[in-house]
Each structure stands twice: as structure tokens, then as C-alpha cells.
Amino acid sequence: MLNKFCRFALFFIFSLVLFSSIGWAQLMKGPTLSADNRVTFQIHAPDASYVKVINLSDSAALGAPEYQMTKNSGGDWSVTTESCRPGLHYYEFDINGARVSDPAAPLYFGWGKWTSCLEVPDANLDFYLPKDVPHGEVRLFWYVAKTTQTFRKCLVYTPPNYDADTTVRYPVLYLQHGAGESELGWTMQGKANFILDNLIAEDKARPMIIVMDNGYAARPGAENPQRPRGDDNLFSDLVTKDLIPMIDNQFRTIADREHRAIAGLSMGAGQALRIGLGHPELFASVAGFSGGIRRANIESSFDGIFRDAEKFNSTFKLFFFGYGTLERGFESMQAFSDELRAHGINHVWSEPVGSHEWQVWRVHLYECAQHLFQ
Amino acid sequence: MLNKFCRFALFFIFSLVLFSSIGWAQLMKGPTLSADNRVTFQIHAPDASYVKVINLSDSAALGAPEYQMTKNSGGDWSVTTESCRPGLHYYEFDINGARVSDPAAPLYFGWGKWTSCLEVPDANLDFYLPKDVPHGEVRLFWYVAKTTQTFRKCLVYTPPNYDADTTVRYPVLYLQHGAGESELGWTMQGKANFILDNLIAEDKARPMIIVMDNGYAARPGAENPQRPRGDDNLFSDLVTKDLIPMIDNQFRTIADREHRAIAGLSMGAGQALRIGLGHPELFASVAGFSGGIRRANIESSFDGIFRDAEKFNSTFKLFFFGYGTLERGFESMQAFSDELRAHGINHVWSEPVGSHEWQVWRVHLYECAQHLFQ
Numbered sequence A, B: 001m002l003n004k005f006c007r008f009a010l011f012f013i014f015s016l017v018l019f020s021s022i023g024w025a026q027l028m029k030g031p032t033l034s035a036d037n038r039v040t041f042q043i044h045a046p047d048a049s050y051v052k053v054i055n056l057s058d059s060a061a062l063g064a065p066e067y068q069m070t071k072n073s074g075g076d077w078s079v080t081t082e083s084c085r086p087g088l089h090y091y092e093f094d095i096n097g098a099r100v101s102d103p104a105a106p107l108y109f110g111w112g113k114w115t116s117c118l119e120v121p122d123a124n125l126d127f128y129l130p131k132d133v134p135h136g137e138v139r140l141f142w143y144v145a146k147t148t149q150t151f152r153k154c155l156v157y158t159p160p161n162y163d164a165d166t167t168v169r170y171p172v173l174y175l176q177h178g179a180g181e182s183e184l185g186w187t188m189q190g191k192a193n194f195i196l197d198n199l200i201a202e203d204k205a206r207p208m209i210i211v212m213d214n215g216y217a218a219r220p221g222a223e224n225p226q227r228p229r230g231d232d233n234l235f236s237d238l239v240t241k242d243l244i245p246m247i248d249n250q251f252r253t254i255a256d257r258e259h260r261a262i263a264g265l266s267m268g269a270g271q272a273l274r275i276g277l278g279h280p281e282l283f284a285s286v287a288g289f290s291g292g293i294r295r296a297n298i299e300s301s302f303d304g305i306f307r308d309a310e311k312f313n314s315t316f317k318l319f320f321f322g323y324g325t326l327e328r329g330f331e332s333m334q335a336f337s338d339e340l341r342a343h344g345i346n347h348v349w350s351e352p353v354g355s356h357e358w359q360v361w362r363v364h365l366y367e368c369a370q371h372l373f374q
Helices: A003-017 A192-201 A234-250 A267-278 A309-315 A330-343 A358-371 B003-017 B192-201 B234-250 B267-278 B309-315 B330-343 B358-371
Strands: A038-044 A051-055 A066-068 A076-083 A087-095 A098-100 A107-110 A113-120 A137-145 A150-158 A172-176 A209-212 A260-265 A285-289 A318-322 A348-350 B038-044 B051-055 B066-068 B076-083 B087-095 B098-100 B107-110 B113-120 B137-145 B150-158 B172-176 B209-212 B260-265 B285-289 B318-322 B348-350
Touching (some): A066 A076, A087 A107, A087 B098, A137 A234, A150 A192, A172 A234, A209 A234, A318 A330, B051 B076, B087 B358, B172 B267, B209 B234, B234 B267, B267 B285
Parallel strands (some): B285 B318
Antiparallel strands (some): A087 A113, A107 A113, B051 B066, B150 B209
């Protein structure tokens, strides 16, 4: 039934879905992409004396850290960049010193605010694009957390046909975003739902539930959520005491450690590794994407958990970590993977091409999901 | 179990949930609200020669159509408004002629782009606030539409305990947003899920499924979705030929006209009334909030459907329409309601205090939902 629309769906994938806010914005002068991945940015600012595009990624993402725009007689500023790297890149405009988002672009929550994003299609990767396969749902799920004494929202991916056969139970992956992002990140930026839909359709990943909560948690009475630190167990408490029991109660999970995993990116990698490796009674699989391992050392990291390889290997079904090849710290993490391997620690090391960015984390998830719960 | 956290939840309702993007944005200088509903806006723009707050609503919403901001020596611009009307108000900044969103405020998709919103709590209304009651889910649901031959996303509210008892089937309300908004509007701006959660908890509304799709639909091959017009049946086809069969297939609906309703606001009111009144074989209940009835006339409106009151009353279980008291056209719509009543047309007329704004539509939904499927 759906197959006859496959070619139309594919046609629209690049033009409509990634730039996914359907509405008037598409009629405005948003960024336009040339065949060689050069991007033209535009904004109307007739009385501005300067307007710049600020690249919030590394230089290579958009070809330069920033671009001065030039104004035409109609008050429209524009600039065309160098060739951009495929993937999702955060940027903003500087209009006479004000850092603001692009009113004609899709915005995703990152950098602590709704931030403009440019999606540059990757000619070689389509695993994160929506395809003509059965789709899971992403559910907005509201709950009151005892740990923070606040009302919170998390997102829950349920795999295709979750509602069709209510006798099936599923393993669960807890998946955390990075600093400045929110519970929306893995769906809006990361396309985690499409990645899993596609993997499940190809029988490359086991159907699973994915829980994506907000990584910020404040102590009761605190005015603002604080960025979690290494010595702050609050988010860990939220996951282990609130989230897991609630999810196991509300969804058809297989509620044991063998069928429960935790992963995250950057700040969320730190959280996932600390919580996961610190709670082997809850998690048999743990993954960190682009973060979480500082001053890597077999003797001392994570309270020496890597010292006894035999014990580690018998405890954890999967230990997955990786960095983008262009990231600062990549070589030392690659070396640490080699060191762990020599020491006999079973793990999967992942090194996607790219920097500290969503395109890398999409690949991490794509690879990690294929190892999970097997 | 949850009751002991009720006071904390209520405390956080105003401060955290409505300004719902948890993260760094809360640490930025966003709008602050005084006890008498005056708002102070702030933005850093050291080299700007003027910055204004542009009120995208009527003047009374923020007290004036626009406010000139003033700059301090640190390059921070600010202004404090007159007293603002309770509710959700769209606004933007004008920085030297560039219309941009407030980088420190929550953004919702409206005006064809991600737009800054100010939520002014209403001391007299709490029906749309999250409370310590069982919560439904809002599901992001992806599908391929035959009508448009595109990949689309709709949002589906499932009532509390939908998954707990899989023998129960539910009536369905199709609920449409306004021009420039998206399928996210009724959840993010409208708080439709919390409105229904609260009504269901008080046994004031029947538990129901709510389907919220994007009201823009383009013919296959068209470059951009066009705003639907009165003579454009495309969105109608999408609802009747794609959406309803799919929802009835994928969710536990009661799939008959008596248990199916359609409603919408503004542009969506026009769509709801045309589709609903034009398809009595599909819908027994139809509602329009702040729109949809032009040149109201019993003889000619909607192909003369109001001429035969007896037939109309025996066909439709509920016909609901309303306007905000401060809206242009309010008096003529109020008069049309009187005229329909004198003519014998059963209907519910709703006149919340307010203008063409979400606070009015929240009340419309709150009232309408109590009449539906009874």
C-alpha cells in the first residue's frame, strides 16, 4: 500500500522533512543550499550596520567561524559560505551585537535556547532519514518526579506495532542529550526514532523502547536546574528512583538489567557512564558518545571498574564508547580504547567522521543500537 | 503517592512548566513579570541604534502595539510594559529593522516561524495548567499521506490509562490550529492535553482521543504548502481519506460518526466547519473557534445547511461556535448565534473574554470538550 508512494516520500525527504516545521517559514528567505554544499544565508535588517553569521560549531562545519553579510539596496543582508560539512549545524546571527536566531530557519533547542540549525544532507548516509518503513511513535510523557519534586516531561519512543500486539515486551534504552539541549534533542536533532525505525525494518536492531528525559535536574527548592557535575548524584537519583520504576510501570518493558541500557552524548555521556557503570544491578549495557571519560586511566577511571577485566566482562553485556574523528581528544580516546583492549576489557569503539556534532552522534546511535540487547 | 507533591507541583507550574524549555535559557535574562502583570523585556545588543518590542497581538495584550527599549552602558536594552492581559502573547524584537525572536524566551511555532511567547498567568483560570491528576500522552505519529504524497507528522493525545486497559475504545476529536501555526500548536500553546487531563479527572469530559494534524497541505509536486482556501478541498481530502482511516486503524477509536468530532481555531475553524458540516456521514459534532463563518446567513452559509432546522438538529449532535469578546466581528457573530437560536438551530455559543488569542481558544476547548460525546 505504502510502496507506491516511496518515490514521492524520498523526493520530499530532503526538501520537507529535515526542514520540518511546515508553514509560512518555508515561504520566507531561509538558507538555501547549492549542489556543492555552499549555503546562502539571508535576513532583512534595513537599518543594521553589520550582520554576521556565527557558526556555533568548529570552523569546518560551515567553512569558517563566521561570515560578514552584505546588504543590498532593499535592506536584505546575505552571504554565501564555503562548502559545508554534511550534518546538522547550529548557527546564529549577530545583528549589531545582538545574538539571535534566524527567523526563516528551523530551530532546535540547543545552546540553552531555541537555536537555528542548518541540515546539510550527506550523500553517503541515509540511515537517519525517514523512509517508507513502519514507524514507531514518540510520546510526550508527563510525570511528577519525587527526586526533584517537579513536574517533568520525557519523550518515549515506542517501536512500530507497539500497540498492535500488546503481549510483546521490549528492552529499554535510556538516552541522554548534551549540555544546553533538552529532552527533545534526540528526536528533533538526532532523528533517533527514524534511525531505529530503519534498523528495525532491516532487522539490524532489536525493537526497543527509548526513553529520552531532560538531563537537567535541580534539588527541591533550587531556583534553576544546575548543570550536573561529577559529584552531583541528583540526576542519577532521578533516573534510578523515579524514571526507571515509572517506565517499567507504564510501558511494556522487560524489567531486568539484561534488557536495560543507558547511553548519552557529551554531558549525557558523562551521565550515562556514571549512572550505568555505577549501577550494574540496573544496567547491563552502557554507552558514551563523545564524552564522559576524563583523565582516562584503567586504574582509576570510574573507581577502578576497569581493573578487573574478567569481572567487568562478566558484568556488562555491552560497553560502547566513541568520538568523532575531528573532535579534540579523539586520539587520546582512541588510545584508551586500544589500552582497554590490550587489558582485555570487551567494548565497542566507534569513530565516525566528524566533530562534536549531531552527525557523529547519529552514527554512534546507529552503531550502538545494532549491538544492544543481542 | 503523588498527592504529597501537589504543593511542589503547583509551585512549579507557573515558574517552570509554562516556560517549559528547561535548560540554559532560564539562566538568561528572559522576560520577567511583576505582580501587576507588567513585563520587563531585555536583550543584549551593544551596537544597535534602536531595539523595539513588537506586540504581535492587539494593543491590549501587552498594553501597546510596540515599545521602544532603552540601552544601558553595558549594551543591554530593556523596557517595562504597561499591565498585560493574562494569556499567551506572541511578540518579537525589532533590532535595527530585523524582526527576530527573543533569544531568552520560550518559542512556539506561530506566524509561520518559531516566535517568542509571553505567558501571563491568569489569576482566575487554572483549567489549562498541569495538575496532580493522571496525565494522557501526546504522541508524535508519522505517516505517508496519499492525498499529498508526502511524509507527514500529526500529534495524537491519548487519554490517561489508554495503555492500561486495552479493551476500551474512545471517541475522537480532530482539532486544528490557526494560520501560521503547526500541528504542535494545540499542545505547546493551547495546552489541550492538560485541559483534557483536568476535565477527565473531574469527570467533566468523556475520555477521548484528540488528533492534531498540520492544516497545510500541498498538491503533489507543488513546491510549498499553500494556505487552504474555501474552494480548496485538499485538506478536506487529507482528513477524510488519509487521516480518519489511519487513525481508526491505528488507535482504539469508536469508528462511527456519533463518536467523531472536528474543531479548529481561526483558519482551522474554517476547515473544521467546512469539513464537518460538509461530511455529516463522518462527523456528528462540529466546532469553530474564532473563525470559519463569513457573511453569516441562514439561507446561504454552508450551502444553506441552516435552512432546515429540524434536519440540522437531527443530523448534528453538537454544533459549537464562539468568538472572544474583544475580537473584531464578535458582535455580528453573537447576533448570528441569536438568529440561529430564533430559527431553531441547536447550538452552543461561547464568548470568552479576550481577543484573537490562545487564551480564548483554551476556553473554547474547555467548554466544547464538556459537550462532546455526551
